[in-house]
Amino acid sequence: MTPPAEHIAVVGAGAAGLATAIFTRELNPARTVILLDGAARPGAKILVSGGSRCNVTNTEVTADDYWGGKRTIIRRVLRALPVPSTIAFFERIGVPLKEEGGGKLFPRSDRSRDVLDALLRAADDAGVTVSASTRVHAVTAGSGFTLQTSRGPTEAGAVVLATGGLSLPKTGSDGGGFGIAQSLGHSLVPPTPALAPLMLSNGFHASLSGVAHEAELTVWYDGRAAERLRGSLLWTHFGISGPAALDASRHVLRGHLQGRRTALSVSFVPGESFDAVDVRWTARAAARPRTSVRNALAEELPASVADALVAHAGIASATLLADFSRTDRRRLAHALTALPLSVTGSRGYDYAEATAGGVPLEEIDPSTMESRKCPSLFLVGEMLDVDGRIGGFNFQWAWSSGRAAAEGISRRR
Template sequence: MPLDIAIVGAGAAGLATAIFARRLDRTARVRLLDGARRPGAKILVSGGSRCNVTNVEVTEGDFHGGSRAAIRQVLRALPVAQTVQFFADLGVPLHEESNGKLFPDSNRSRDVLEALLAACAQLGVERLDDCRVHALSHEPGQFALDTSRGLIHASQVVLATGGQSLPKSGSDGTGYALARALGHHIVPPVPALVPLLLDAEGRLPHAALSGVSHDAEIAVWVDGRVTTRVQGSLLWTHFGLSGPAALDVSRHWTRAVQEGRAVALTLSVYPGLTFEAADTHLMALVAARPRATLQTVLAHDLPAALVTMVLQALQLDAAMPARTLTRDGRNRLAHALAEWTLPVVGSRGYNYAEVTAGGVALPEVNAKTMESRLCPGLFLVGEVLDVDGRLGGFNFQWAWASAATAARGLTTKGDR
């Protein structure tokens, strides 16, 4: 007997699709196939093993990739309040933390995964773990899935195979090949929410800053003009940059490089201040403590190690009384603090990326149902699509919302 619905990938999006679909139609035979022996690896590692399930406020502006209108439509299928209720009903109440991030009260990602798996079992979703789908073909009326556990037929198929980030979790990009075989186009994938590597020979020897974090604004310059500014906390590491500001900006850098554009990142340690405002701020700092050393004055609101590095790089004497700083020196200092070019030479790649930017082109999917416009009966959900969210629970919200949307499309009887 062919299945009604075969879901390829039992990650966040696949598990949620199975639950929503069976809730809408208890007669549909639904089977989850996953290449991993234990599904849900990414849920387990997410949010530092605490799983940032969603965010109190989610709009299309929190995402990149496919069109804003299509993303908005999908997000509307499952507003955040319903996500919160969905998890509360599964026995996983959520609480709010900084920047609107919602975590399980237990602070255990394992509880999120176990609740989803338990709901699948309770709803009679069939599961086939350790079942890798190698090829997918479409014949009139049904799909044939060539898997590591034999041939499987289904009248509808959901691709929930994720992107390429953390490939050891099982999401290694094979979903793109499956979609391509059925006529879909793939927006070239690049690592996103990924730490950035700095040139060790750069003017700012970053290794000495390892472990230092501070508020920052990073500007992305593409072909000579600023295309994006990201604010947040920046963490210096032995290899380069991490922390929310670096992770959020990374997809812009990797995308520009992939497109062969001239790209540069500049750092401001005074987020939101222009060069002129940074200069005025420096003057105020000096005026407040004219006898203090330059190092002390700057360390008033910046990490001391960062101040030391910047002064060294500018060849300014850290021990000089601040009031003796020349106009030219102050100018160079304000410039360095408001617009320091970061010598980024690469990213840490998919092994360290939280998500993949790029994927199946969104216009090829009906945003009301997640059904392919090119291959009727094929549905696509989650990260396999060309949609990537910023840090803060947005990527999971995309998984839940696209799953809810797909479930409606899958269970519309006329389509089966």
């Protein structure tokens, strides 16, 4: 029997699947929408996000906040639900947002639970049927679609894949959706963790565990600076975390994946060149010769970082600026502006907030999210080859791609 074309199956009830289902029903109440999720309680990732506060979006979102597929395509998808519309949508479903540093927008209540509850309530109000504990094992296309699920087969006229990537697999996002997309004709940009803490081999981090400060990380490919990521850096017992390290992780891991000669360095004086630091410390030595190098450093960096840096540069910590040799000063300037960090890997998908790689953007129509490989199949959210930097950008991608798909579905005849 041919399934009615107006019956839509959305696979995955995370941020992108929920948004797609709600907007599809709101735009076209004549369509029935079933939202299938393998987890007993969908939306687990929304609950744990943003330290259980859910950084829903950012005041300013552009294609430059994302990596992966072409920015021109990302820009078109983002246009489907710009930030003001996202804010208005959450306000409408009972989740007013408030702004924090870096333009991050959180629910005013500071509770991710409120975001998830509001989305589930909005889905219910819109008439979406949510089917939890329903894992989709396979999808086949014919005159419609047949979905093989853990509760038996079901039919649909259109299918939306919103199964996420591989990050935090215990929430149900284990990459199974990639296999389904491939079985329907799609290819896959090989995935790696993104927004993941990095493990280091050199001992520099060991004594600094728990210390955070502003820094700039540079990712080097084949001896050339490929990316510079500025923000707070957190030293841990295994290596580095915090926004700067999380943003850098996908570049390091993509470099390794692509077999490039990849290196990472940290600047403790973001924006300052080696020469500028050298000149500044020369002037400092002239102005305050009786101050020790270590104490002068501790005026601008946490004391433990100052200790680690003088030790790394091989400078006795009691050395006075008056006795600071040109060689030592230049060695310190090098350590301050480009200390090499030896990355052994990341903490993996269990700790990654996102997935880089996924279904290539060229394989979807960005104005509708419809597959160019399989008509009436739509793909949204993190399963696509897009990953945002830290700050609410990954959720915005989920909301915008969900809206674009809903508009695409409502325009189908």
